[in-house]
Amino acid sequence: MPSPGDPYDVAVLGAGPAGLAAAVTAAEQGLTVALLDAAQQPGGQYYRHPAPAARATRPDALHHDWRVFAGLRERLDAAEGVTRLYGHHVWSMTREAPGSPWSLHALTGEGDDDDASAPGTGTTVQARAMLLATGSHERHLPFPGWTLPGVVSAGGAQAMLKSGLALPGTRVVVAGSGPLLLAAATSLAAAGADVPEVIEASGYLGYARHPAALAANPGKLTEAARHGAALLRHRVRPRTRSAVTEAHGADRVEAVTVSRLGRDWRPVPGSERRVACDALAVGHGLVPRTELATTLGCATRRAADGTYALELGPLQETSLRGLWAAGETSGVGGAQAALVEGELAALAITARLTGRRPAPARRLRALRRRRDHLRAFADAMAAAHAPGPGWTRWLGDDTEVCRCEEVTAARVREAVADYGARDPRSVKLLTRAGMGWCQGRVCGTAVACLAAAAPDATPAPPDRRLLATPVPLGTLASLTPADPPPAAPDDPSEGHPS
Template identity: 50%
Template structure:
């Protein structure tokens, strides 16, 4: 969250990309992007190729951070080649990329009309005297991704910390969780891209087959190569998280009036007050302020509330018995099961008339 993030016209970078790729709709004609991570680049490139004026890509980190992790970068040449392609598109369309910079506020009445951009100190706090106002009609922000653990937490799978500050499900070399018979792959093990998710799924499938047999399946070169690919791609995901962290001082951008939980309209000031009164984590904050009790059940505000209150780094979502909120009206509108509706009637003279119709 940041001041003005609840204005119409302020979207997540992923939402902006989904509009563009799924419906061919640009969210605006003059757009600013902000946050951290390589995902901002394809969004900016896609918008620019569509004819949108991307006034700035504000990257909170600095490319020099990758110099501390050269191994994963060099062992995944397809990743930096992909990034170079996006960079070439941005250069061709003259899109400015501003490192160590952030969108610290959005302004407007009925919808967003401008943003305030500031250069950041190493801890993420705005540098005095660097803030400037830029007119826009749409804003896209992205600060990384959070895995959806709603099905794994109630099943009792153990979690572990990841480099990006999220909790992820703990798995062994074969993608087995701590719950017997339960396997996990993809974003629940840490967000790292489609190729990594597919390879982890293949490892999980191999484990299912091995565990279903009376004798172990001997290792082969293909399985060894698959594990090597997973390790290589996972190391890149860790390096990316370390090179593009959420700035530790991001909360300094918030005023007490800034809405953090949009569903229940809970402000940063209310959360700070609850913390000062002794609330130790986001679960206690939820009980005291209702932050996270709305329609999204904390999916949007949970990590931010955690960062504003918790002492430990990794964010663990609360256990939810309902994985995805669905209204009773949506359930009522579902079509009847075609197999049930197509069941033939029981003849009146049948000897089966005393039995219940299936």
């Protein structure tokens, strides 16, 4: 533990698979570590589990690799030098100059805190090195009726089940695209929901175009087979090249329309059929959460599914010296990749800070090879589930694209066609889409697709946000001069990934 006022050796932001692996590795190497997470306990979204008060005797029942998490948690408990800062919502990451310590500005007291008199207390954590393990959030494509109660995100259904032990309904259709759908359907069915269908917009044959990526990752095939067997056991029918193109109901969802999709996700007219349900869990893959880094000017790369991930060097360092990333921030790749990258990043940080070799060269080589194999699989997965441009055809004029500000597809299209908007920012200024509470996290993909429909449009750049989470003005006002305000980005020309 550093003396009061001294920076930590490393701050790890995010206590999911990548952050946990990094924190325990760094601590076991002798570094002082601050491990921050918005949640009240470690695990992230992947290892999300009930609060201790639920006294769950079989938390592993909703996880297929709980042993890995239990092992990490044991190492975390045994490690000296890890300060666990849970319930910390980080809204900005700054440093005065390249080479000086990082400052993480966080809010505590949101969420679980019941002290209404002091919501959102501000705090600042300083560290010599910074590891971003902030994971991902879900990608959403709107469709008529998607704002009805009972339509929930696939990841949200997973999260509410894993930690809240709650189901949104008794008969839950699962739809969208990506491997998360199979995991969500499997756990919903295991927890007692009737899951009549899993509706996947792509086909699974997309993976077959990447035989080398499959051959190098036999574990991924086992995982797919396990989900397949579980779905069969629960009599869940998987449907590919199909999408939910409308949700029906007055005050809550009562049924959905399922349409077959053509090659570019264009709904096939006349293929519609109705499926009765009282809930729909829907999501179209994951988007890396990189805004703290992109706001500082970190280099990004565009993944095969159109999302932006941080561009990293061979040892997980970003284009800003002293800032490393692991897990979904470097491209959505799943928990196994996150674990490997977290360990690799922690070893690289140790080497940088101590100037000594942290691990046998053999270990580093093995981690890098494993990371490269898993990344190749992630790229194949991203390509297989990349949304086709035809999806916008299932939008109605009155379909709300931005849920917060209640902005319809017609208004976004008007901004593009009549007022010349060519990017999400212009659409936002004209319509307020993306200006609400969620800051465009939910509607961002859809708005970008609609803006890109203009013939002369260019792909939207990665998100940059001055504040990564809503901050009360009082907290900003109470920053002391010693806390530098979120200021000009570091010079992005400073260096390339190394």
